[in-house]
Amino acid sequence: FNEAYNLIKEYDIDLIITSLYGKGGDIEDFIKNIGYMDSNEIPIFIVTSDNDHEKKKNLxxxxxxxxxxxxxxxxxxxxxxxxxxxxxxxxxxxxxAKIAIIDDNSFDCTLEKDMLARYGIQNVDYYNSGKELFNSNKKYDMYLIDMVLENEFGKTLIRQIRRNNINSSIIAVTVLDNNKTLSNILNCGADDI
Structure with a gap:
């Protein structure tokens, strides 16, 4: 594993396929070390004949x-x-893609911004309300909409966006978990929740 780790540091690797066992360490340490690297996340496949459920879960x-x-x-x-x-x-x-996030919670916006930046997604505009979005007169490829905004309900925004931008992707962001409510959100034009 030590030799493989050095190769990963030296070269731009897109994919790792490895066994459970190797010289110079164990698979868990190898994976942890790769996780600590500053490079993009590299997909790792483990190939083995060992069908150990606990080992699989841990990895x-x-x-x-x-x-x-x-x-x-x-x-x-x-x-x-x-x-x-x-x-x-x-x-x-x-x-x-051009992405709009409509959320009036600054903490949630910060989390969303950090998550998207982690994957190199920078083309994002943030709005505190649907009114602010519509006043911008901008159209986006994707909208992430908080369902419970101050003085607004996300379903209304989804309907308005869908009417004016039929090809955009609309994702409802919500902690609501009532199946009927979630179904209504999808029926008003959201692509996903």
Whole structure:
């Protein structure tokens, strides 16, 4: 694992496929060390014949992308490698998208901003209200809308946005968990919650 870690530091690595066992350390330390690096998150696949549920759970909690059994290796590895590259394409598209976040809670906005910045998503405008958004006269590829705003309800904003921008993605951000309420939010034009 020490030699692999040095190679990862030296080269721009897109994907790691490893076994559970290697010389120079253990898999858990290897994964933790990769997690401490300043590079982008590198997907890690573990390939093994050891179907130990606890080991698998621990490694997934450390950030392993997937734990593959050798019995299904060819089929599984092909599926997962394709998924990783598809995820890269989605991230590229997301980085290019114009995004509006409508949220009147400054703490939540700070969290959202930090989370998006972590993935290199910078093309984001923040609004405290739907009125502020509509006064800007800007259109976006994606909207993240807090459902409970002061003096406004997110469903109303979703309807207005959907009428004027049919192709945009609208994501409702909410702590509401009533199935009927969530269904109504989707029915008014949200793509996801």
């Amino acid at each position: 997934l909690n450390l950030g392993v992308f997937d734990y593959l059994l050798k019995d299904d290796l060819k089929e599984e590895i092909t599926k997962h490698v394709d998924a990783v590259f598809q995820d890269d394409e989605y991230m590229k598209n997301l980085k290019e």
